[in-house]
Amino acid sequence: MTEVERLDYDVVVIGAGGAGLRAVIEARQRGLSVAVVCKSLFGKAHTVMAEGGCAASMGNVNSNDNWQVHYRDTMRGGKFLNNWRMAELHAKEAPDRVWELETYGALFDRTPDGRISQRNFGGHTYPRLAHVGDRTGLELIRTMQQKIVSLQQEDKEQYGDYEAKIKVFAECTVTELLTEGGRIAGAFAYWRETGRFILFQAPAVVLATGGIGKSFKVTSNSWEYTGDGHALALRAGATLINMEFVQFHPTGMVWPPSVKGILVTEGVRGDGGVLKNSEGKRFMFEYVPDVFKGQYAESEDEADRWYTDQESNRRTPDLLPRDEVARAINSEVKAGRGSPHGGVYLDIASRLTAEEITKRLPSMYHQFKELADVDITAEPMEVGPTCHYVMGGIEVDPDTASSRVPGLFAAGECSGGMHGSNRLGGNSLSDLLVFGRRAGLGAASYVESLEKRPQVSQSDVDAAARGALSPFDPPEQGVQENPYTLHSELQQTMNDLVGIIRKAGEIEQALVKLDELKSRIGNLVVEGHRQFNPGWHLAIDLRNMLLVSECVARAALMRTESRGGHTRDDHPMMDSHWRKKLLVCSTSADGVEVKPEDQQPMRPELLELFEFGELEKYYTEDELAGHPGRTA
C-alpha cells in the first residue's frame, strides 16, 4: 500500500486563480473549512497575467451603459450560443463584484472625477473594463489573497490557528477525483517537490483549474494549463459542453520564436492602436461580417473620431470580437500581405505619445523591449493569432455552479456555457468573480444539506496512486516513449489540424493521430525518481491533454457550421439550427462520446432586449414566433 497523507475538509477548491480564490472566500464566510490546492506557486495563475481589465457595466465613463447593454454585447460576442442565464447573472452581478473588490482593498485606475475608470475593448458597446494600467489581474489576485489573509487572521483570533479554516496547498497537483455512489468523496494529489501523495477527504470540490492552451503549439497559456479540471470532471462522471469553441486571440507576439504566442493585450487597440498589413493599409474595414454590418465605422476618419466622441460615431472595426479579428489577420497573411515573420502590424506608436504609451501600457512596453528589442513608442509591433482561451468547459447549473456529479462544482475558465462560441475580452475576470462566488455558495449549501458524507475507498486511493506512478513502471515490451516527444506531437497536431481554420478531413486526421498518441501513452517512461521530476509531471498531464483534445476534435468534427471560435472551411456559414444545439461530451469505457442536446430557450423578456432584425440573423423562424417585433 502506498503511503498517503490524509486530510479532512468541508470543501476543496482546486485552483488558486480568481475563480478559486473567490470561491474560497465565500465558502469560508459561510463557516466551512476550505483547502485551496494549486499546481504552481500561490499567486501564480493566469488571472495574475490578465492585462486589459474586468468588464462590468458600471457606467462610469459612459452613463448609457447598464446590465442590459452588457448582456446584449456578451450574447452577440458568443453568437447567441451562450447559456443565457449565465450571461444574465454575469451582466447583472459584475458591477457589485468589482465594487466588492475595492472593499477588500483593490484600487482601480480612476476617472478625473474619482470614479473607477473603464476602458474600451472589443465587442463592448461602451468603455467597460475596470483596470489597473495593463496589470489588472495582478490587482485582483493581490486583493483576494489579502482578503484571505485577513480571514485567516480572524481565524487565529477565534481558533488559535491561522489555518483553522483556510489552508493553501501550493505546488500540489490533483490527479484524480474520488467518488462514492457517484458523489464526490475526495481528491487525490501529489506534492511537486517531494512526489509524495496527499488525499483530501471532502464532500465538495470546486474546480477552478483554468484553461487547456498547452495542447496547442502557439499559445498565450503557461505550463500549467493542461485541461486538468476538464479531464478530472469527465473522469468523475461530469459532462463538458462547447469544447469545439477555442479562442485564438488575434494578437500574440510572433517574433522571436522563443516568445511566439505571448499575449499582446487588446488594451492596445482599446487605447487607439490599429492593425495594418504590409502595404500599410488598415485592413479591418474589409472584414466587418454581415451580422455586425452597420454597427462599426466604415471609414478611418469615423473610427478615429469614435475614440473621443462615441455618441456620434461608430466604433473602429479593429475592436470587432476576437474571432473576427483573428480570422481577418489569418486571411491577410494567407493573401501575402503579412509582416516579415508571418503576422501583421499593430501600430500604437503613430497614435499616442511615448509618454501616454508607457503610462497606459507599461507591461507591453517592457515586454516588447525586453523580449523582442522593439520600442513600441517608436515602431509597430508584429502580431498574429495565438491559442488563448477555451469557451468550452464543465457543464454547470448557472445559479449554483454545480455539475452533473453531486458535490462537484466548477467556475472560471474550466466551466462552460457563459461565453457561448466566443468570449469578449474582459468578460473572463468578471465571470470568475461572479461564478467563483456562486460556486463557493453552491458548495457551502450542498455541504450543509448533507446528512452523511461520502467516504473514499482504499481501492480507489490505491488505483489513483498506481495511475500516477505508472510512468515509472512501463510495460516491458514495445517502444519506450518520452513525454516531451508526445507532447510536442500533440501540440503540432492540434495547432495544424484543429486550429483556427478547420476542415473535416484534417480533423479526422487529427483523431487518428490522437488515437495513436493514446496507445503510445501506455509506453511512457520517465527517468529518475519522484522528487521534483518535471518529466513525470508532464506524463501525468498528458493523459488530461489527450482526453480534452479528443473532446475538442470530436465536437469540432460534429459541428458542421462556422460560429465564433469554431471556423469550418468546409462549412463557412453560421446555421441557425446549430445555434440551438449544445455538443455534450462524456466518457465511458468506450472512450469519449459527443451528443447534441437542445439549448434551453431564452426567457422571453430577455429575448425582447434584442431587435427582431438582429435575432433573425441567428434564430430559426419558429424560435421567434412570439417575438413582439415580428411583423408578418
Ligand code: FAD
Ligand atoms: P486561472 O487563473 O487560470 O487559475 C487556474 C489555477 O488552477 C491555477 O492556480 C493552477 O495552478 C491551478 N491548477 C490547474 N490544474 C491543477 C491541478 N491539476 N491541481 C491543482 N491546481 C491546478 N481575461 C480578462 O477578462 N481580461 C484580461 O485582460 C485578460 N488578459 C489575459 C492575459 C493573458 C496573458 C492570459 C493568459 C489570459 C488573460 N485573460 C484575460 C483570461 C483570464 O486571465 C483567464 O481566463 C482567467 O484568469 C482564468 O481564471 P481562473 O480562475 O478560471 O483560472
